[in-house]
Amino acid sequence: xxxxxxxxxxxxxxRALNEVGDWWSLLVVLQAMYGTRRFVDFQQxxxxxxxxxxxxxxxxxxxxxxxxxxxxxxxxxQEYRLTEKxxxxxxxxxxxRQWGDKWNPSPEGAPLNLRDRATGRPITPMAVTDxxxxxxxxxxxxxxxxxxxxxxxxxxxSG
Amino acid sequence: xxxxxxxxxxxxxxRALNEVGDWWSLLVVLQAMYGTRRFVDFQQxxxxxxxxxxxxxxxxxxxxxxxxxxxxxxxxxQEYRLTEKxxxxxxxxxxxRQWGDKWNPSPEGAPLNLRDRATGRPITPMAVTDxxxxxxxxxxxxxxxxxxxxxxxxxxxSG
DNA sequence: TAGTTTGGTTTCTTAAAGCAACCATATTAA
DNA sequence: TTAATATGGTTGCTTTAAGAAACCAAACTA
Numbered sequence: 001x002x003x004x005x006x007x008x009x010x011x012x013x014x015r016a017l018n019e020v021g022d023w024w025s026l027l028v029v030l031q032a033m034y035g036t037r038r039f040v041d042f043q044q045x046x047x048x049x050x051x052x053x054x055x056x057x058x059x060x061x062x063x064x065x066x067x068x069x070x071x072x073x074x075x076x077x078q079e080y081r082l083t084e085k086x087x088x089x090x091x092x093x094x095x096x097r098q099w100g101d102k103w104n105p106s107p108e109g110a111p112l113n114l115r116d117r118a119t120g121r122p123i124t125p126m127a128v129t130d131x132x133x134x135x136x137x138x139x140x141x142x143x144x145x146x147x148x149x150x151x152x153x154x155x156x157x158s159g
Numbered sequence: 160x161x162x163x164x165x166x167x168x169x170x171x172x173x174r175a176l177n178e179v180g181d182w183w184s185l186l187v188v189l190q191a192m193y194g195t196r197r198f199v200d201f202q203q204x205x206x207x208x209x210x211x212x213x214x215x216x217x218x219x220x221x222x223x224x225x226x227x228x229x230x231x232x233x234x235x236x237q238e239y240r241l242t243e244k245x246x247x248x249x250x251x252x253x254x255x256r257q258w259g260d261k262w263n264p265s266p267e268g269a270p271l272n273l274r275d276r277a278t279g280r281p282i283t284p285m286a287v288t289d290x291x292x293x294x295x296x297x298x299x300x301x302x303x304x305x306x307x308x309x310x311x312x313x314x315x316x317s318g
Numbered sequence: 319t320a321g322t323t324t325g326g327t328t329t330c331t332t333a334a335a336g337c338a339a340c341c342a343t344a345t346t347a348a
Numbered sequence: 349t350t351a352a353t354a355t356g357g358t359t360g361c362t363t364t365a366a367g368a369a370a371c372c373a374a375a376c377t378a
Contacts, residue, residue: 003365004206004336012259013189013252023162023180023366030172032303033297039325047163049367054326069261076324076375082297085262090297091254091285093172099251100171101175103203104178105245108169114300117287122297123286126250131283138192138241138249141273141282153229162334162366182335198356208336213357235344236355 019063020089024048024056026096029065029082029089037079064087095126178222179248183215184205188224188245189252196238224248256284 006014020026023095029044036042043053057080067085069079094114101111114123127135164175174219179185186205195201202212216239219225224245253273260270273282286294 010265011189012263012265012270013256014186015263015265016255016259017182017185021180021182021185022275023176026176027173030170030249036198040323043325050326051328051368052366055365067187072375078325087297091287091297092251092258093286094287095174095250097172099247100173100175103247104171104174105168106171111171112302114287115303116295117299117301119289119369121289123300124285124290124292126254126285128250128253128285129283130278133283134281136275137247140274140276143271144274146196158212208338210337211335214334215351231344244365263368280357 010025017048018088019059020092024052025060026064026089026093028060030093031084032066032080032082032086033090033093037081039078042080060086072076091126094123098125098140162315178218178224179215179251181215184224185221185248185252185255186217187212187215188248189241191225191241191245192252195241197240198237201239219245225261250285251280257284 006018007017009018016110020029024046028048029045034045038047039053039057041048042048043059046053048056057066057068061080061087063123064083066080066131067083069081071077071079095111103115105111115121128137128141129135165177166173168177179188183205187201187207188296190201190204193204194231195204198212198216200214201207202209205212207215210284216225218225220239222244223242225239226242228240230238256271264270274280287296287300288294
């Protein structure tokens with residue numbers, strides 16, 4: 001690939017993608033959210049090559065998205081658990097899932113629905129909102145610092 | 160790369176990543192949200208190789224995230240504009256940005272802040288919520304269909 | 319004591335990313 | 349009128365990552 005790195009980008013999206021923006025990392029995190037903790041389980045559930053899984057797990061640990069924990073008496077078993085930083089990717093994963101469900105509906109039919117464990121009620125669709133909870137589209141927002149008043153998204157006549 | 164494809168995966172996150180899960184696609188979408196529409200502008204702002212940009216734009220058009228529009232009398236100028244599907248990635252991008260700002264703060268200092276164009280008020284942090292707007296963590300939710308009651312995320316004692 | 323589980327590493331092949339040069343059309347500037 | 353420049357690519361080459369499969373060592377299990 002000869003990938004470009006974005007460590008030093010002053011765009012936080014680019015920096016975020018640097019950590020979880022490759023094909024597998026976010027799926028590993030998702031799988032961890034499903035409860036998977038063991039190397040072999042990640043490998044089987046995702047169908048990922050072992051060397052790539054190794055690399056991704058190590059990088060996610062380096063970036064403190066996962067934590068490697070020795071379990072068992074003699075340290076022969078490891079677990080990979082989400083850190084707070086990792087669990088904090090929940091909104092990202094759910095936003096992506098909802099986008100996928102909306103625009104590329106599952107061939108299987110019903111999308112996965114998540115519910116509040118306490119009340120049994122379904123989660124609500126994610127949206128960017130103002131402090132009153134009103135949804136905002138990309139056209140409703142602007143960046144105060146931006147010199148171009150037109151940013152971030154100019155309206156189009158026919159679109 | 161010899162990348163694995165997820166077109167037929169019945170996981171909508173995997174299918175979503177299939178469309179916008181590579182290094183560049185989401186940055187192209189982000190740039191489009193900033194108002195960029197022209198090939199050369201994408202190229203300069205992102206510092207992406209031209210052939211890769213070509214490929215990504217074509218794929219985003221194929222996937223109906225972008226729309227290619229001929230502008231100018233003689234069709235010598237094109238613009239790439241977000242479709243509704245593309246604009247609908249706004250929550251994904253913002254969730255990712257907020258995660259990046261929280262966990263990998265900009266070396267430059269202040270994170271980019273977005274405000275409601277109408278009221279000037281800042282957008283709120285994104286969260287997965289119940290119908291009353293209460294934030295839910297990954298530990299607060301479950302999947303009704305899942306045979307394993309423990310899914311999606313088992314609590315850990317020391318985590 | 320032989321087999322299995324676990325968590326890897328190594329080697330090799332394939333394919334994608336990045337760079338730079340090239341190219342055709344259209345506009346602008348001299 | 350001609351030359352330069354902007355635009356939107358394409359082509360060829362090199363580097364590097366992804367994927368598959370084999371190998372491996374420690375520990376547990378039958």
